[in-house]
Amino acid sequence: MHGQRARYYFENGYMCAESVLLAICEARKIENSNVPAIATAFCSGTARTKGNCGALAGGIxxxxxxxxxxxxxQSVDLCYKLTQLLTAHFKNKFNSDNCFKLTDCDLSIPDGSNKFKNEGIKQKVCLDLVEEVTDYTLNILNENTKN
Structure with a gap:
């Protein structure tokens, strides 16, 4: 359900990490003026550096x-535990956490950006990643957060 909301955000102008973070904050009723801005640099494989998947970064x-x-x-234990669970799930499901490997597009160069657009990589790959990360992250948060 909330994964669909992240998908909606991604389809309507927000990027991957922004979309995941927005949808999770919305689901958890978190209002923060820094969202989605805090996630922007993590989009497109960490600012087009062929780095980690932005959807995963949004969940983290x-x-x-x-x-x-x-x-x-304060302890880091629960934060680290949930991040490790999310990362392991993501790598298991998608075989990588790297944007370049997942999309086969070097978004730092025009050819890569054109390939991303012209071959519909966002629709074929990224929308599913955004949806999966959002739903899985909310699941593990709900299992590990006292309400």
Whole structure:
């Protein structure tokens, strides 16, 4: 359900990490003026560096927003545990966490960006990643958060 919302955001102008973070914050009723801006640099394989998948980064940002530390004496354990669960699930399901490997597009060059657009990679690959990460992240958050 919320994965569909992330898909909607992605189809309507937001990018991968932004869409995941927006949908998760919406689902958890989190209002923060830094969302989606805090996720922007993680889109397109970490700012077109052939880095990690932005959808995965959006899920990790959401976990950190909810379970990250606000003081140095707080534990990182739950935040790290959920991030490890999400990352393992993602790698198991999609065989990589790297944007370039997932899309076969180097988004830092015009040929790669053109390939992404012309071959419909967003529709063929990325929309499913955004939806899966959103739903799985919300699932593990719901299982590990006291309401």
């Amino acid at each position: 940002l959401a976990i950190s927003l909810i379970h990250g530390r606000t003081a140095p004496d």
